[in-house]
Amino acid sequence: MDFGLSEEQTLLQDSVNRFLADQVSLDKVRLFTKNGDTDKQIWTSLCTLGLGGILIPEELGGTGLSPMDATIVAECLGYRVTPSSFLSTAVMAPVALIASSKREDLLSASAEGNHQFGLAFSEAIGSRDGSGLNWDGNVLDGTTVFVQDLNADTFLVATKEKHLLLVDAKATGVEKVEVPNIDQTRVMGALSFKRSPAELISENIDVYHQVLDAGRVMLAADTLGAAQNMLNQAVAYAGQREQFDRVIASFQAVKHMCAEMVANLEPCRAMVWYAGHALNEVKDEARVTACHTKAHLSEVGQFVAKTATEVHGGMGFTDLVGLHYWFKRIGYNRQMLGSPELLREEAASLQDM
Amino acid sequence: MDLSYSAEHEAFRQQVIAFLKKHKTLAPVGAGLRSAKTRDWQALLIEHGYTARTIPREYGGFGAKPDLLKGRIIAEEFARAQVPGGLSGQGIAMLVPTLLELGTEEQKQQFIRPTLSGEMIWCQGYSEPGAGSDLASLKTSAVLEGENWLVNGQKIWTSTAQIADWIFCLVRTEPDAPKHKGISFLLFRMDTPGIEVRPLVDMTGLANFNETFFTDVVVPKNQIVGFRGEGWRVANTILGNERDSLGNPNATLSRLNALIRLMKSETVGGISLISMPAYRDRLMKIQGRVMALRFNDMRILSAKLNRKDASLARLIVKLQGTELRHDLEALAIDAMGEAGLCFGESDYLRDGGSWQYQYMYFLGLIIGGGTSQIQKNIISERGLGMPREPRVNANTAT
Ligand SMILES: Cc1cc2nc3c(=O)[nH]c(=O)nc-3n(C[C@H](O)[C@H](O)[C@H](O)COP(=O)(O)OP(=O)(O)OC[C@H]3O[C@@H](n4cnc5c(N)ncnc54)[C@H](O)[C@@H]3O)c2cc1C
Numbered sequence: 001m002d003f004g005l006s007e008e009q010t011l012l013q014d015s016v017n018r019f020l021a022d023q024v025s026l027d028k029v030r031l032f033t034k035n036g037d038t039d040k041q042i043w044t045s046l047c048t049l050g051l052g053g054i055l056i057p058e059e060l061g062g063t064g065l066s067p068m069d070a071t072i073v074a075e076c077l078g079y080r081v082t083p084s085s086f087l088s089t090a091v092m093a094p095v096a097l098i099a100s101s102k103r104e105d106l107l108s109a110s111a112e113g114n115h116q117f118g119l120a121f122s123e124a125i126g127s128r129d130g131s132g133l134n135w136d137g138n139v140l141d142g143t144t145v146f147v148q149d150l151n152a153d154t155f156l157v158a159t160k161e162k163h164l165l166l167v168d169a170k171a172t173g174v175e176k177v178e179v180p181n182i183d184q185t186r187v188m189g190a191l192s193f194k195r196s197p198a199e200l201i202s203e204n205i206d207v208y209h210q211v212l213d214a215g216r217v218m219l220a221a222d223t224l225g226a227a228q229n230m231l232n233q234a235v236a237y238a239g240q241r242e243q244f245d246r247v248i249a250s251f252q253a254v255k256h257m258c259a260e261m262v263a264n265l266e267p268c269r270a271m272v273w274y275a276g277h278a279l280n281e282v283k284d285e286a287r288v289t290a291c292h293t294k295a296h297l298s299e300v301g302q303f304v305a306k307t308a309t310e311v312h313g314g315m316g317f318t319d320l321v322g323l324h325y326w327f328k329r330i331g332y333n334r335q336m337l338g339s340p341e342l343l344r345e346e347a348a349s350l351q352d353m
Numbered sequence: 354m355d356l357s358y359s360a361e362h363e364a365f366r367q368q369v370i371a372f373l374k375k376h377k378t379l380a381p382v383g384a385g386l387r388s389a390k391t392r393d394w395q396a397l398l399i400e401h402g403y404t405a406r407t408i409p410r411e412y413g414g415f416g417a418k419p420d421l422l423k424g425r426i427i428a429e430e431f432a433r434a435q436v437p438g439g440l441s442g443q444g445i446a447m448l449v450p451t452l453l454e455l456g457t458e459e460q461k462q463q464f465i466r467p468t469l470s471g472e473m474i475w476c477q478g479y480s481e482p483g484a485g486s487d488l489a490s491l492k493t494s495a496v497l498e499g500e501n502w503l504v505n506g507q508k509i510w511t512s513t514a515q516i517a518d519w520i521f522c523l524v525r526t527e528p529d530a531p532k533h534k535g536i537s538f539l540l541f542r543m544d545t546p547g548i549e550v551r552p553l554v555d556m557t558g559l560a561n562f563n564e565t566f567f568t569d570v571v572v573p574k575n576q577i578v579g580f581r582g583e584g585w586r587v588a589n590t591i592l593g594n595e596r597d598s599l600g601n602p603n604a605t606l607s608r609l610n611a612l613i614r615l616m617k618s619e620t621v622g623g624i625s626l627i628s629m630p631a632y633r634d635r636l637m638k639i640q641g642r643v644m645a646l647r648f649n650d651m652r653i654l655s656a657k658l659n660r661k662d663a664s665l666a667r668l669i670v671k672l673q674g675t676e677l678r679h680d681l682e683a684l685a686i687d688a689m690g691e692a693g694l695c696f697g698e699s700d701y702l703r704d705g706g707s708w709q710y711q712y713m714y715f716l717g718l719i720i721g722g723g724t725s726q727i728q729k730n731i732i733s734e735r736g737l738g739m740p741r742e743p744r745v746n747a748n749t750a751t
Contacts, residue, residue: 122691126621130700145701146691180697182709188694190701243487251742253726302683309556309716313485313724314510317555317717324556324713331686332694339690341631 003270009072012065016076019049024080026322032083033184033325043084044113051086053111055094060104061111067091067214071276074218078225078333081325083185085116085149087222092215093117093156096164099210100202103166106154118152118169119215120144120191123160124208125338133159133193140167140198143190148336150176150189157191157198162208164201171196183332185325210279212337213290217275219333220290220297224265224272226326226333227301230308231261233323237312248311257307264300271296291338291347298334305330362422369430372401380436383705386474386516395440395471403427404439405469408449413466419658421651428603432610438603443512444468444475446598447591448521455579455587464519464540476543478508478522478565479588485510486727488523489532489585493567495524495539497574502526502539504547504570510721514550514563517543521591527582536584541572557713592723597653597667599722600674602646605681608711609643612636612685615703619689626688635684642677646670668736672728675719682712 023045054070056062070091077086089110097103109115123133123144133142157165167174173194181188235258238249248254275293278286305327309316316323381390398404399415408414431438449468452461467473484491493506504524520543527535547570552560579587616627626632649666656663685708686693695702696709719725733739
């Protein structure tokens, strides 16, 4: 028994971290939030590392790694608040297409970095007033909101019945509207369809859940990385900032804030690893673990985001140090693909409680 | 405890309700601070005694005898009707009470009326890059030269400096005195030559606070509140008022009502948010906390009227009030789920994005006006009589 990362996984983690430290500076993130057009460039460079095809079999041009490996990458991406469509393009869509043996062409293109997916799951998770989809087996009508990665080439759409469909962004009757959201590293929007051709990927509810579980674990991992970075920044700042003729890190109050953050966050690391591992390896626990991991990371992430900001005093509230990019990323992860209350309810029902 | 509503109070409530019914449409929703609509509304509220109620008439207030229950009735009815109450900038919330207590007659005459009417907008110049929690270490200097102070230095986090007409500012006037004894409290115009205001963008994306630089700013000698070297005491009078206003439970009550409305009207999967047990329970928890703080507020007011010290009840207001608001706004976002992520114009944005904005803004207020950690130090030391942390010599600390 060995609970932890393998040597290869540590290597993967190190190389992705080094790459991102070099390629995705905060300045680049800021640029993306202003212009929005650097994500293709960031994505292309991530694909040179093989991250776009991380789950895609080698014979289709991918690297054929495991969901656990993808979890490690998601954490690294969160650590750098990296704008990318990793969740959609490298994880959720491939899980769906591989499980249902569909559209190898799109998988190959994605592995090469020439194709990106977006996600429209809100209808399946919790439909809002003013939205609703109707699929007649051929064409799709209606509106779905809170779509992630709106600039995608193809959308993976989940219906209320938990069927998965693919819709080409350029298909007839497809209209996109950007919905500005709090996390500027993500592009969210609404999609509406008017007799738009859609391809059925799966009617199998197990496939839907497999895709969703993977997505939830990735979001949890992203939060883990983002929270870890905020904690690191807080500790570093506290070691430099002086008030009352001493570094603020020497105040017990400040130390306790940092200790509480790490005490909450450290177990999350093991939890995320296990959840990532369970996706393929402990299938009967995968769903409950995914629900709890995302819900728990959302709570811990929220606490760390607030506390790390507080450690910075007024500086934490400004755009100067840019802490808010992490704060908002954690906030976004919290609500996407199921907010904590919904997830805990789901976890309870899954266990016949 | 005597909380009986007399016939007079019942009649008063009816008056407030009738006023709101008649004038509701005049309320300045989303109007600028400088707009005629805002000023007219403020004038109307003062005229009826619904704001600046107990401030003497001679200074531009309504001049009523303090009456706890009437204050409560006004707050409740305005919150219920979702109508904004009177203005509450730093000038009104902090400077006016301080001038009433410590200002000269001339200062009261000059400043209170235009401040209450909304004509004179103030900013607070306390914090400096090196003096935040340790405010008393501030370095901005003022030197008396003839009939004027000459001010030099830098402030930071100065909220609304970009629109303010005047600033109340802490400066060091006695460089040789111990740090708390060398500070004075000056008032001066923001258009005085030598003042430069540079905006700072905050996490909400707005630039509501600033860096403020002073180079040989000339301030008439008499624009000092209290004596030279007494500025720390004057500022502490204000800080008490600031802390009360930052945790104001009546503003929180309005937000609670708005939250209840939101949770009744929004649905997920066809079910209204308010009927989902998990959110419902969180809402009730928040309501309980709001209630506790509102009664606490009445207790404080009552103590004030009876010239008693509300002590602990007052010391906890800023800490509890700002944390509560932050949690209240967070519930709205959680309950909305993905819709709670919207920020910026779209069809899916609710209440103009105020939930997301206030959620972040109240994190700012948990920090501003004395951080939560500093509040806890004050509560334990002043409130519970616990010893201060031993002073550590910076050089020997390891
Ligand atoms: C939204 C907002 C509006 C503001 N508006 C104004 C304004 O209009 N005018 C103005 O003058 N200022 C204003 N401020 C400044 C505010 O008062 C300061 O930010 C605050 O006092 C903290 O100071 P600091 O930012 O320097 O943080 P620091 O003092 O550097 O604090 C950093 C961290 O160290 C902790 N810490 C410091 N000392 C101790 C200690 N002794 N014990 C335990 N913990 C400690 C703090 O709690 C905090 O977590 C505003 C701030 C904000 C966020």
